[in-house]
Amino acid sequence: MQLTFGDIQPHLELQKIQDKINRLLFSVHYPSMFWKFTRLSKSKHRHPLRFFNSFKNQLSTSEFISNFKILTIQERATWSRLKNVLTYQQSPCMKIRDFFCFSTNLKSSRKLPLLSLPLCQSETLRKSVRFKTAKAWNDLPKTWNLDDLSYNDFKLGVFNLLTDRRKSTFIKF
Numbered sequence: 001m002q003l004t005f006g007d008i009q010p011h012l013e014l015q016k017i018q019d020k021i022n023r024l025l026f027s028v029h030y031p032s033m034f035w036k037f038t039r040l041s042k043s044k045h046r047h048p049l050r051f052f053n054s055f056k057n058q059l060s061t062s063e064f065i066s067n068f069k070i071l072t073i074q075e076r077a078t079w080s081r082l083k084n085v086l087t088y089q090q091s092p093c094m095k096i097r098d099f100f101c102f103s104t105n106l107k108s109s110r111k112l113p114l115l116s117l118p119l120c121q122s123e124t125l126r127k128s129v130r131f132k133t134a135k136a137w138n139d140l141p142k143t144w145n146l147d148d149l150s151y152n153d154f155k156l157g158v159f160n161l162l163t164d165r166r167k168s169t170f171i172k173f
Contacts, residue, residue, distance in 0.1 A: 014073045021073075022061040029064065066163060075162045081133040082140070082158050085115070086151060100133065111145040114138050 009017075027034040065072065071079060088096050103114040115134040120126045144157065 011074075014077075018073050022064075025061050025064045062166060065166070071159070071162060072166070075166070078132075078136045079155075079158055079162060081129065082136055083155055085133060085137055086154055100130070100137075110142045112140055112142065113146065 023034075085100050088099055089102075091097050101116045103116050115137045117134045117138070118125065118128075118131055120128075120131055125131060140158075141161070149157065
């Protein structure tokens, strides 16, 4: 199984890295405002709070990320996990194909088969790649039909789904 950077690192570590990327994007597009924010964030007066609040709507990096058509680190990890499920199911090797088991529930109203979630009684197992992948796969829309989707259509559909679910991302100084 191919592991990505997002599968190995803890959530808080990924968030720190994403904050650094967001600051970089902000500093490239608004250099003068970025330096004002940086200087004021190190100041000990109350003035920085008023300054931050007056520009709060411009501190969102979601528009940068969507304009550049890039995913955040966590979205990228989810995207690659879902992409791997589809790749593994088309693999000629049985060991690889059996890494993710599709549920045989006939009562499901989904056109996309569900992945079997492993029983997790500990936090460690909930952080495993297999559990995260199955949870992300089962959150895909019910209307998607696996037989009608090509590999590239699936990748594009997952990309669009992840960008639509994205919440506003703000810069942390």
